Amino acid sequence: MRSAVIVFPGSNCDRDMAEALRLVTGRAPDMVWHRESALPDRVDLVAIPGGFSYGDYLRSGAMAAQSPVMRAVREAAERGVPVLGVCNGFQVLTEAHLLPGALMRNAGISFVCRDVPLRVENSQSIFTSRYEAGEEIVIPVAHHDGNYQADAETLDRLEGEGRIVFRYTGECNGSARDIAGIVNEAGNVLGMMPHPERAVEDAHGRTDGRRLFEGLMEAVSQPA
Amino acid sequence: MKTRVYVTLKNGVLDPQGKAIHHALEGLGFAGVNDVRAGKLIELDLEPGVPDEQVEEMCRKLLANTVIENFRIERAEAAA
Numbered sequence: 001m002r003s004a005v006i007v008f009p010g011s012n013c014d015r016d017m018a019e020a021l022r023l024v025t026g027r028a029p030d031m032v033w034h035r036e037s038a039l040p041d042r043v044d045l046v047a048i049p050g051g052f053s054y055g056d057y058l059r060s061g062a063m064a065a066q067s068p069v070m071r072a073v074r075e076a077a078e079r080g081v082p083v084l085g086v087c088n089g090f091q092v093l094t095e096a097h098l099l100p101g102a103l104m105r106n107a108g109i110s111f112v113c114r115d116v117p118l119r120v121e122n123s124q125s126i127f128t129s130r131y132e133a134g135e136e137i138v139i140p141v142a143h144h145d146g147n148y149q150a151d152a153e154t155l156d157r158l159e160g161e162g163r164i165v166f167r168y169t170g171e172c173n174g175s176a177r178d179i180a181g182i183v184n185e186a187g188n189v190l191g192m193m194p195h196p197e198r199a200v201e202d203a204h205g206r207t208d209g210r211r212l213f214e215g216l217m218e219a220v221s222q223p224a
Numbered sequence: 225m226k227t228r229v230y231v232t233l234k235n236g237v238l239d240p241q242g243k244a245i246h247h248a249l250e251g252l253g254f255a256g257v258n259d260v261r262a263g264k265l266i267e268l269d270l271e272p273g274v275p276d277e278q279v280e281e282m283c284r285k286l287l288a289n290t291v292i293e294n295f296r297i298e299r300a301e302a303a304a
Contacts (some may be wrong), residue, residue, distance in 0.1 A: 059289055066286060085289065095289065102291040145298065149292060188236045 001217050003029035003045040004007040004088075008064045013050035013087065020197035021047065024213035030129065034067040044220040045082045046073055048089030050195060060103060060145040061091030070096050082126055082216060087143055089108065090181070090191030099184055099191045100158070103148030106143070107174020113142040115206065117169045118180050118194060123163045125183055126219035128188045130211035136169060139194035140215075146193040148175040158182055166192055168205035213218070225270050227279060228298040231288045232263035 003021045007014045014031065022028045029047070030040045039046065054063035064070065070092070077083045079097055085093040093099045106112055115138050123133040130152065150158070155176055158164050166181035173193070181192030196209030231241050239261050248259040266287055268279070278296050289294040 036241050040260075058286070062286065062289070094291075100291075102289050104237070104292060107238060107240050109240050147238075147240075174240070 001044045001220050002040065002042060003027070003047060004043045005029045005047045005049055006032050006034065006062040006069055007032045007049070008051070008067065008092075009051035010053045010055055010152070011049050011051035011088070017047050017049040017086065017193070017197045020200045020209070020213060021045075023200060024210060025217050034064065034069050036110065036207055037072060037077055039069075039072045043076065043081060044217060045084065046076055048073070048083070048085040048092050049197075050089060051086030051107075053092065056145070059091075059095065061093075062086060064088075064092045065095035065097075067224055071170045074098060077184070077189050080186065080188050082220065083128065083211075084216070085189070085191040086197065087141075087146075088192055089143060091189040092194055093189060098189050100154050101147050101148055101176075102154070102218055103193070104147040104149050104174075105145055106147050109115050109181060110210060111142075111144045112146065112173055113140075115140050116172050116180075118166045118196060119169050120165070121167050122165045123181075124162070125190070127183070127212055127216060128148060128165055128216035129143040129219060138199070138206055139196055139209055140198045140206075141194045143173070143193055146175065147156045148171040148179040150176060155179075158188065162185075165190060168196065212213055225272050225274075226300040227274075227286050228269050228294040228300075229266040229268065229279070229283055230263060230285060230298065231266065231283075231293050232296070234240045234292055234294055237292050 005018050091103045120131040120135045123131050165185050168178040168180050183190050196212045199206040199209035241262040242260040249257050283295040
């Protein structure tokens, strides 16, 4: 499986993401700088990592969403290439309108950095096929702007179409309907605030994130 | 030419920063503050002749996130 990790100035989880992908897929991803206008040929997965791209100037993810590489990411997403945005990556995907809604300042103002329990709401996605529907997993979060908001109509549509993939089981950041992760209409773009790449090996203390990458690898290795 | 863009949260969108400022004002003993909403002011220095529509496009594409924010454009009167 050939993956690419997008790197913006201010990304800080790019190497964690690369290491998780290398560990699970057996192949180190290509690191793609934000100024690039193309992705590697025949890329199977694009990962947009966490961090503070462009210092969170204007709004988290707003500047990154306008960077040259995001045009290539958008084209890949439209072709059906899986795109995984974690934390700042989720913010970038909403700002780029590849996912609906917006991530606002946490309702409690404070930066939240801890392990959080999540419920896997949809195990049919290419990202969650290795999980059971309704299963509870624990994945760390570390964010200041993770408070997912969208209008009621959008939220109803996300619910109705099974696009809320992960939900917090308790209060985390004020997100509407406890949303922790959503997919786009086609199901190939996932944005989530928790960091699965920080829970892939025993040394992390938890490995609940590992199955996300394993499921993806399985999904992309199957002929379409 | 100076143009000011005011970006504010839409009505009904919870504003945690505004809330924190409100609490701080109360903590300082200021009475009579019903609510606080925080926003942004962006000042643009534009070439004369940049049309209003283009400034609106700047707002929609970048300066404001219209999912959660409104914007208001205030253009300086041309110097007499």
